[in-house]
Amino acid sequence: MTRLSRIGLFFVGALACVPLVAQDAKKEIQRYQQMIAEGSPVELFELGGEELWKKPQGPNSASLEKCDLGLGPGVLKSAYARLPRYFKDADRVMDLESRLLHCMTTLQGRSREEATRRVFGNENQPSEMEYLSAYVAGQSRGFKLAAGAAHPKEKEAYQLGKALYFHRAGAWDMSCASCHGDEGKRIRMQELPVLYKPQFARPIMATWPAYRVSNSQFKTMQWRINDCYRQMRYPEPTFASDATVALTAFLTVTAAGEPYRGPGTKR
């Protein structure tokens, strides 16, 4: 309800649910999604991210402009499309957010604790990670998703991610596959992509991170995973931990070859 209360207070009327012929409704909702993508304010977040990327911060008063996202210091073009990948300097597989965190601690000299104090923002104050994710991801538009899958640690991350996807635990005995396991299923009206299959993973992974019109917030993949585990009644996955990176690696490798067209705009 929190999501709606903001509008709800103003719009006293309840949001109506409209029964419609399923096929027509689906087509119209696709049209809606296309129209909101065309009229998306997502570029504002890319602008905010560019500012933060270039802003000197931390004890070293350094910007992130020398951050190496895998293609060399400061190279942004197509870098996001190739994440997660193995980084020799950290000796681990990293997704965008964990790599940004690495650069914040190494280049800017910030503590991990300080840099992760507020990783998920809100509509009034998006987080630094959210802005930066928008900016970096935006530089990969048109590039095919090609997460690392050759290094032994990349293969390991993929396998761990896959195992996590099907692992049932938590207070409600759920795995990712409990909801994202069979085709054609919905939670309420929301269709559920079967993300371990390439044809479903592709359009989804090609549009994260994303702006959500329902709450005017820019959301990252780390948030997406975090919020799934919240709803699955698990404890909280630690930000940028190997488990979260492994899941993203599994999903992105599964989506390999899809041209990136984010940051996306979602309902």
Add this chain to the structure above:
Amino acid sequence: MDTIRRSLAAALGVLLVKPLAALAAWNNQAFGAKSAADALKSLGASTPAPSKEIAIEAPQIAENGAVVPIEITSHLPGTTSIAVLIEKNPFPLAGKFDFKEGALPFVKLNVKMGESSDVRVIAVAGGRHYVATKEIKVTIGGCGG
């Protein structure tokens, strides 16, 4: 809704204390109207003539009422103004766009809709008022996923 009205009045107050240079027109009466009929009256458009020359491009179904994209084009010669009213919103008038010499009578914007509703577009052309209507259904998504 009283609080909204009070604050709308307050908002106007803020505007009034600003230096005149920064003052721009904002039709307090039309935007404060609680029905489409009252808003139309305030716009001086009580009985607009239906017209097929006003094109409203919008989804039939909006998954989320927080963002409903609407694209409006008037093909009426000499169109000088376009107003958008969302019939069932507490304050129906969402916007009014005046086109001077050099602008085409076209606008695309995102609006909030509290529930399924008719969207009315009023165009002024040659000093006369015309109207076109489109119904937009608003559904609501899942449990936050």
Add this chain to the structure above:
Amino acid sequence: MAGPMKMRATILGGNTEVRVLITHPMTTVQPLHFIQNVTVKHNGRTVVESEISQAVSRNPVFSFRLKGGAKGDRIEVSWLDNKGESNKIESAVA
């Protein structure tokens, strides 16, 4: 402070298409905070003047069309909200 704006003005079919993105909360609850006026200027001349309400979505995105226009023309979009805050952006037609 007013957040960033972004604008793109491009020639499309002999006319100029202006797309502007504005960072603004457009709140519908107290305290109300929303843009009331958006103005478009073409080479310094006002071509669109608008009044809008809090029913325009958060972080507004508008598209306008201007007659004719040429590469390098100056387009300016400005806004003013109910608290008297304002911002503007100017760029050349591409």
Add this chain to the structure above:
Amino acid sequence: MRKALFFLALCAWPAFADYTSQDVQRVMQRDFHARGQATMDRVLQDGLQRVCTESGDKPPAGLAKALEADQLKTIDFPGGSLIGDWKRGERIAQVGRGLQWTDSAGAPGGGSCYNCHQLSPQETSHGTLGPSLLRFGAVRGSGPEMQRYVYGKIYNAKAYNLCSQMPRLGYSGTLSAEQIKDLVALLLDPASPVNR
């Protein structure tokens, strides 16, 4: 549980490459942390979670039967009528809160029923992860046996289908006995919109 482990040793499980469910559990113990009421004991798999994970939700029939029988024993059937108030049940079915780290501990949760099931025909925003329950009682009757089955199924769905994706709503502490009775009424009461 001993029986389960015996079967696990016998059967060839589809391999998720190098990661066993124990490995994954260790990763979770390292990479997850407690927040609010969502404590770390939740990443420790119980027997059925492990069997379902390792068998890809297709446990051998004998093992499934044995573990379902264990689950049946967890159900605390109240005495007397199991039919509560369908109106309250409808509200409980709508609510999706409970047990999340964003929910306050002890506050009554909901059944999240509409997330996965169709129930009252008036509610068109319903999920399809579970079967439609429209006209459930009208079709199946609402006698004591059916009441007991529905109560038990909501309390612990795994007692009837070991690897069901439906949460054990009573067993997990999501719903109280009173709330489950109200949901039984929503499904079985002839006056409930589900059956009208």
